[in-house]
Amino acid sequence: MSSKMKKEDLLNDEDFKTLVGQKNTISWILTVLELVLYFGFIALIAFNKPFLAQKLTAGKATTIGIPIAVGTILLSWVFTGIYIFWANTKYDAMVKKLKDKVGG
Amino acid sequence: MHTTTIGTLNITSVIFFLLFVASTLAITWWAAKRTRTTKDFYAAGRSITGFQNGLALAGDYMSAASFLGIAGLVSTRGYDGLIYSVGWLVGWPIIMFLISEPLRNLGKYTFADVVAFRLSQRPIRAAAAAGSLAVVIFYLIAQMVGAGTLFKLMFGLPFEMALVLVGILMISYVLFGGMIATTWVQIIKAGLLLGGATLLVVMVLYKVDFSYGNLFGQAAAKYGDKFLEPGQLVTDPVDAFSLGLALMFGTAGLPHILMRFYTVPDVQAARKSVFYATGFIGYFYILTVTIGFGAAVLIGADSGKLGRDIIMTIDKGGNMAGPLLAEALGGPIFLGFLAAVAFATILAVVAGLTLAGASALSHDLYVGVIRRGQSNEKEEVKVAKIATVVLGVTAMLLAMAFKGQNVAFMVGLAFAIAASANFPALILSLMWKKFSTQAAVWSIYTGMVSAVVFIVLSPTVYIDILHKDTMAAITKQVTEIDGKAKTIDAEIEALTKQIVPADAIAKLKKKEQPAAAKKNADLQSSIDGKKKDKDALAAQKTAANATKPVAPIKYRNPGILSMAIAFLVGILFSFIFPEKDAEEKFATEKLREYVGIGAE
Numbered sequence: 001m002s003s004k005m006k007k008e009d010l011l012n013d014e015d016f017k018t019l020v021g022q023k024n025t026i027s028w029i030l031t032v033l034e035l036v037l038y039f040g041f042i043a044l045i046a047f048n049k050p051f052l053a054q055k056l057t058a059g060k061a062t063t064i065g066i067p068i069a070v071g072t073i074l075l076s077w078v079f080t081g082i083y084i085f086w087a088n089t090k091y092d093a094m095v096k097k098l099k100d101k102v103g104g
Numbered sequence: 105m106h107t108t109t110i111g112t113l114n115i116t117s118v119i120f121f122l123l124f125v126a127s128t129l130a131i132t133w134w135a136a137k138r139t140r141t142t143k144d145f146y147a148a149g150r151s152i153t154g155f156q157n158g159l160a161l162a163g164d165y166m167s168a169a170s171f172l173g174i175a176g177l178v179s180t181r182g183y184d185g186l187i188y189s190v191g192w193l194v195g196w197p198i199i200m201f202l203i204s205e206p207l208r209n210l211g212k213y214t215f216a217d218v219v220a221f222r223l224s225q226r227p228i229r230a231a232a233a234a235g236s237l238a239v240v241i242f243y244l245i246a247q248m249v250g251a252g253t254l255f256k257l258m259f260g261l262p263f264e265m266a267l268v269l270v271g272i273l274m275i276s277y278v279l280f281g282g283m284i285a286t287t288w289v290q291i292i293k294a295g296l297l298l299g300g301a302t303l304l305v306v307m308v309l310y311k312v313d314f315s316y317g318n319l320f321g322q323a324a325a326k327y328g329d330k331f332l333e334p335g336q337l338v339t340d341p342v343d344a345f346s347l348g349l350a351l352m353f354g355t356a357g358l359p360h361i362l363m364r365f366y367t368v369p370d371v372q373a374a375r376k377s378v379f380y381a382t383g384f385i386g387y388f389y390i391l392t393v394t395i396g397f398g399a400a401v402l403i404g405a406d407s408g409k410l411g412r413d414i415i416m417t418i419d420k421g422g423n424m425a426g427p428l429l430a431e432a433l434g435g436p437i438f439l440g441f442l443a444a445v446a447f448a449t450i451l452a453v454v455a456g457l458t459l460a461g462a463s464a465l466s467h468d469l470y471v472g473v474i475r476r477g478q479s480n481e482k483e484e485v486k487v488a489k490i491a492t493v494v495l496g497v498t499a500m501l502l503a504m505a506f507k508g509q510n511v512a513f514m515v516g517l518a519f520a521i522a523a524s525a526n527f528p529a530l531i532l533s534l535m536w537k538k539f540s541t542q543a544a545v546w547s548i549y550t551g552m553v554s555a556v557v558f559i560v561l562s563p564t565v566y567i568d569i570l571h572k573d574t575m576a577a578i579t580k581q582v583t584e585i586d587g588k589a590k591t592i593d594a595e596i597e598a599l600t601k602q603i604v605p606a607d608a609i610a611k612l613k614k615k616e617q618p619a620a621a622k623k624n625a626d627l628q629s630s631i632d633g634k635k636k637d638k639d640a641l642a643a644q645k646t647a648a649n650a651t652k653p654v655a656p657i658k659y660r661n662p663g664i665l666s667m668a669i670a671f672l673v674g675i676l677f678s679f680i681f682p683e684k685d686a687e688e689k690f691a692t693e694k695l696r697e698y699v700g701i702g703a704e
């Protein structure tokens with residue numbers, strides 16, 4: 001077992017840089033996806049109401065807009081699920097590795 | 105006439121409510137014995153699990169306004185209500201991706217801990233406390249006025265009685281039980297609300313053979329296809345975008361929500377709690393929307409009257425859709441249960457807000473600014489308790505002062521301030537090395553002030569509240585003019601009918617023709633006279649309309665402007681007033697932010 005690093009040395013550690021890079025990439029990709037999802041929905045309402053007013057199946061009352069709205073809610077939750085899956089498997093493991101390097 | 109027991113004191117409701125009060129007070133008593141240190145008082149000793157905190161976050165966020173209001177909006181306006189409900193959820197993923205983990209790693213009790221991490225403590229804490237308090241006060245007033253109004257509407261009891269009851273209970277929870285009691289009040293409330301709403305939805309689905317297609321089909325049959333299409337809610341894209349921004353990033357800047365992340369032991373639990381909270385809240389909005397459509401379809405189904413009409417007779421805003429549906433499907437006992445749940449909901453939300461406000465006063469303002477960070481545990485807990493009472497009483501008095509006023513905009517304002525004052529400073533301090541003290545302080549103040557100023561200058565306050573009477577007078581005048589114009593139109597039509605047609609004149613005897621022609625000429629001149637009167641009326645109408653007050657800012661939602669200003673100030677001032685020291689400390693901040701080294 002090699003000797004423990006100093007905390008400050010972690011800043012120049014490749015593993016730490018990877019950790020920060022990956023965490024920021026995942027966070028921002030998912031943030032942008034969420035923004036696109038919600039503001040895309042708002043844009044549809046603002047600019048293309050007839051699209052949302054289409055019937056899901058001909059002759060039935062339910063419009064496409066209903067599953068799209070509910071889907072926006074569900075997909076938002078799925079995004080948090082994707083993040084937590086990544087964080088629980090990858091992020092925590094990387095953090096543990098770094099903490100081991102400096103001895104907690 | 106639709107018969108309902110809404111508006112009278114319901115004995116089941118009283119029993120359920122007393123049960124809730126008794127159990128929450130018992131928990132408070134239990135929690136009081138465990139609340140000694142600041143860590144207990146502000147953060148429940150960091151002993152809450154991810155799942156529990158997820159429920160508590162949902163409890164903090166799901167207000168009676170969203171439960172009753174969104175169901176009402178859906179029942180009266182159909183799809184537009186659904187659009188509105190989506191906006192309330194989308195902030196949660198943002199909290200997950202950008203805020204919850206760094207917040208947990210860097211802070212101690214309030215989000216000001218994070219912003220002040222590498223910047224000058226005193227100015228930052230003063231500014232952050234101001235931002236938090238502004239959000240808390242506006243939110244509290246809206247909730248408490250809502251509680252009073254609801255109390256009156258549901259039980260026919262006085263407004264003030266509700267305020268005193270809510271005030272005393274919320275102060276008791278926070279004062280004696282701190283965060284431990286507040287968390288458990290939230291958890292119980294969330295369980296009751298989700299359970300009650302689920303039960304109501306199962307009853308609705310039972311009536312429509314467990315088919316949403318059936319439910320929507322009946323809704324369309326009663327109210328037309330338009331009921332399931334986007335309508336008038338989004339007319340101006342910029343305004344819709346602005347509201348969306350405030351809801352999304354405001355959620356990520358609400359002090360009582362941010363504070364909850366300190367109640368869990370570590371980042372894993374923090375992120376887990378957001379996942380659970382998002383699930384619960386999303387589920388809740390889907391339930392609420394179903395309740396709204398159910399209310400539109402099923403209320404009054406026996407009497408053949410439209411549910412929407414019955415709902416709007418009892419309350420114009422539609423707030424009684426859920427309770428009326430509960431009564432229609434489950435009788436007075438279920439109505440009583442749901443009314444008690446609605447009241448418990450308000451209580452829990454105001455308790456959470458009071459604790460967040462008291463923490464800003466004691467942890468940030470008193471200890472951080474006045475005592476310059478030098479204070480002991482015992483003193484800080486004492487100050488926090490005094491702050492709880494002061495804030496609670498202030499909120500009660502303010503709510504009394506706003507009795508009968510339109511305070512609906514205050515929730516929107518609270519979100520706009522959270523999005524403009526708290527969120528930009530928080531995110532810039534986390535992400536940007538160059539962010540400096542001056543920049544943070546000015547960003548918070550300008551974000552806060554601009555959100556307030558813009559909403560006052562927008563139609564939301566300028567027209568609907570400040571110039572309400574003028575507007576009403578002019579509208580009345582215009583209606584009168586329209587009425588007169590209509591009378592003249594009818595007169596002109598009647599006169600025109602009397603004119604003898606040319607071919608009829610030709611058929612008349614020679615000596616009768618001049619008389620007929622003269623009669624026609626007379627008629628024509630009176631018609632011309634009337635037409636002139638009509639033109640005069642049209643001119644009057646234009647003149648009257650021209651005197652209508654015009655709001656200096658045409659957008660109803662300030663978010664887009666105030667957020668832009670806050671970010672701009674935050675970035676510009678960082679370049680104008682750079683801070684070498686803070687830039688150097690960013691490295692240590694990063695270690696703690698990402699790896700959790702040194703986290704509390």
